[in-house]
Amino acid sequence: MSNDLVASVSHLPKARVRRVLQVCPYMHPSAGGPPVVVKRLAENASRFGWDASILTTSLMCPDDGTELCAELSRQFEIKVLPIDRPRLFGHASKAREALDEAIRAADLVHIHTLWHPLNTMARRACQRHNVPYVLSPHGMLDPFAMSIHALKKSVYLRLIERRNLLDAQLIVFATNEERQLAGRTLGRFLNSAVVLLGADNPADGSGSVPDATVRRRFSGGADGRRVLFLSRLHPKKNLETLFRSMRLVVDSHADAHLFIVGSGERSYEKSLGDLARRLGIASNVTFAGFLRDEEKWAAMSAADVFVLPSLQENFGISIAEALHAGLPVVVGQGVNISTEIASARAGRVLCNCQSEVELAAQIVEIFEDRDLRERMGRNATRLANERFNWRETARCQYELYERTLAPGPYEPATI
Incomplete structure (x- = not known):
């Protein structure tokens, strides 16, 4: 030229x-x-x-x-x-x-x-x-x-x-x-x-999560006994059914612990605390509040299963983040990506998300079968990397x- x-x-x-x-x-x-x-x-x-x-x-x-x-x-x-x-x-x-x-x-x-x-x-x-x-x-x-x-x-x-x-x-x-x-x-x-x-993943600028952070914020529950809910606190998230299911889970695993990560209307948060006390599981539930960045990933890192039994969820970014973190997930049929989760065998989709018996059974199965939990975790990461980028x-x-x-x-x- x-x-x-x-x-x-x-x-x-x-x-x-x-x-x-x-x-x-x-x-x-x-x-x-x-x-x-x-x-x-x-x-x-x-x-x-x-x-x-x-x-x-x-x-x-x-x-x-x-x-x-x-x-x-x-x-x-x-x-x-x-x-x-x-x-x-x-x-x-x-x-x-x-x-x-x-x-x-x-x-x-x-x-x-x-x-x-x-x-x-x-x-x-x-x-x-x-x-x-x-x-x-x-x-x-x-x-x-x-x-x-x-x-x-x-x-x-x-x-x-x-x-x-x-x-x-x-x-x-x-x-x-x-x-x-x-x-x-x-x-x-x-x-x-x-x-x-x-969806974000733990490598998206958050860095590694310090073990001390995990121990400090999410020390409840023995290995293989931690349940994580991470979302906005709202009645459509079906938290009442989750709390009733935890009552059944605690009957067979007394050290099981539910971490509630998120915030909502104060009156609704109070009603959930009251429900935990009425069900006798207050010591098995921690309200961690709204978390971001490393603390959010610390919650993911400490958990054994992620549960969001929403009656309706357009997508569920927190679910996709949990998949990126390698967590098996349990979701309701009202979650619009539930078909992908079921097809990838990355978790369980509830037939009746208002049945505490079904939800408790799914949680306990994942608790008690380490091979299943690890297999679902690998499938979760693969699904997230392929579909939610x-x-x-x-x-x-x-x-x-x-x-x-x-x-x-x-x-x-x-x-």
């Missing part, structure tokens, strides 16, 4: 990097899966030639969002809208200004979750500035989820949220099961796709972004 040609090529304008704005009403870690998904997609943006920014609110934060903003701004361009109530109405004008500014700078907007005014404001801003958007319901259209506060959700869906869904260029589901279940609520989705979510999730999602922006009709796909 001649020097003149090299010079002319070097002065060609570089292709503009596309920008995606991730909009989620809450990004506090205690909110569960959606904040994790938003963070991992944003972290991987540059890998696929995009820039990513985040717009959220201080919902669930103990302050006005200052601490959350300081933490996340080390990695991302982020705007946290402070709110003094669970809704944005008190700060609607500021929210509109922030949305207009962020959306004008974006090529595409990805809205996460339902049932929050931020979604509608984001949709309207996208339409004002002619910016396309995609939307992820995160399981909130599941008939079980819709049955909670059913009247309020039905009215809100009809009057407000349906428009947000129907105007989206694409609805992105986490599993085929989620898409099928959502169809019962809203009907057929003309433009939809499935992108299986990823954030880099692959991000690759599929950014490919969908590109296809959504491509000229011509969009062809629905499953990735």
Whole structure:
């Protein structure tokens, strides 16, 4: 190549990097899966030639969002809208200004979750500035989820949220099961796709977990007798059945111990403590609270079996993390990745997740059969590595972004 040609090529304008704005009403870690998904997609943006920014609110934060903003701004361009109530109405004008500014700078907007005014404001801003958007319901259209506060959700869906869904260029589901279940609520989705979510693993920057940490926080129970529940504390997680099953487990294994990792409404946490005392298993249950990073992996490292008997779980990122940690898992049929778990023989899927007898039997079987426990653990790691990988999730999602922006009709796909 001649020097003149090299010079002319070097002065060609570089292709503009596309920008995606991730909009989620809450990004506090205690909110569960959606904040994790938003963070991992944003972290991987540059890998696929995009820039990513985040717009959220201080919902669930103990302050006005200052601490959350300081933490996340080390990695991302982020705007946290402070709110003094669970809704944005008190700060609607500021929210509109922030949305207009962020959306004008974006090529595409990805809205996460339902049932929050931020979604509608984001949709309207996208339409004002002619910016396309995609939307992820995160399981909130599941008939079980819709049955909670059913009247309020039905009215809100009809009057407000349906428009947000129907105007989206694409609805992105986490599993085929989620898409099928959502169809019962809203009907057929003309433009939809499935992108299986990823999950962190102990090697994702957490380093090795010190033995002292394990001993200090999770010393209850003898070897082969530790049960771990790690999720948001909510009635749909079916903790009452888990506690009743532990009463049966303790009858045959007095040293069995249940670690509850997570947080929820104080009144609900108190009711669970009261239930443990009534069942006579208070000394066999530890409420560890909300844990992150090394302490979370310490809990995984100390456990012998992971149990999440949820009545409904769109994906269950904590389940996929437990699989990465090599733990056999026991889950309910309402968990949308239960089919993969059963097929991989990485754990047990409950036929009746409200039967404490069945749940106790599954826990005891895993306790007492070390070969089974180790075999399930190996299968769990293999399944997680093959199916629940954030880099692959991000690759599929950014490919969908590109296809959504491509000229011509969009062809629905499953990735």
